[in-house]
Amino acid sequence: MMPDQQGKRSILVVGSINMDVVSKVERFPQPGETLSGLGTSFFPGGKGANQAAAAAKAGAACSMIGAVGSDPFGDALVGSLEDSGVGVQSVLTKEGTSGLAIITVNADGENHIVLSEGANGLLTAEDAAAEADWDGVYAVLLQNEIPWETGTAVIRSAGEAGVRVWLNPAPAREVPAELLPLLDTLIVNETEAAAVSGILVGDIGSAEAAASELLSRGARRVVVTLGEQGCLYAEAAGDPFAVPAYKVEAADTTAAGDTFIGAFAAACAQGSEAREALRFASAAAAVAVTRQGAQSSIPSKAEVEAFMAGELARK
Known part of the structure; x- marks a missing residue:
């Protein structure tokens, strides 16, 4: 594991590493329809890798456990993590293909x-x-792009070691009732919140209802992200509160949620209170959506702070 740097408490990500194959189109095709693309690019991604890169770029010491294939993408994916400052000693090579995301x-x-x-x-x-x-x-x-059995084992092992478990159940799936009390922080978007809580979410009010339900089942903290509507934070002790999103012109939303999660985790690990950390995470996601790609879109801590200072100056 990467050693703790300058007294920072470290982040460990266990999750997916993908090569994103991104095609631009004017609009999405209808079923059975063929459209001409506007260009195709290759970007290192994967929810786990994106969150690790975001945490490292936001200033946290971060390492990753994951796997790449023996194909030509493997070295590029590991190199991208290293370039972001992520410890890759525990990224394994498996015979076969690396993970792919067709976007x-x-x-x-x-x-x-x-x-x-x-x-x-x-x-x-x-x-x-x-x-x-x-x-x-x-x-x-943790996320849901590695085998569920692997993630469950990590949750239980971390709990036994007294380490906080943050789960982003994406792609969306139900979380077994016995695991919710083991989660320190559950981070979900509207779709994931509905899958886990059983409550449809579309605004701050319904997000609060879903978060309340998940807290009642044992989760310690819940964050519901709502895109342009910002996010809702709730915990067992204290009143829930919303943090607005920054208004920017989006070019590519591919890694926005992962950037938010990694930046939020990094800010918390470096001592920020929840509200301050969520503002930082929201700013990081706002910068990311103005750029192309997954990891290539994730801003550094200095870039996020400069963006926040500029937004404050404009108010």
């Missing part, structure tokens, strides 16, 4: 994504147990 982005910056798990599907609970070192870890970040 279509329309003229409004919205995206459709199809995942091919590749090596991510071969990351086992035994792999994670062999690579995990909980010493000095502030929190472990």
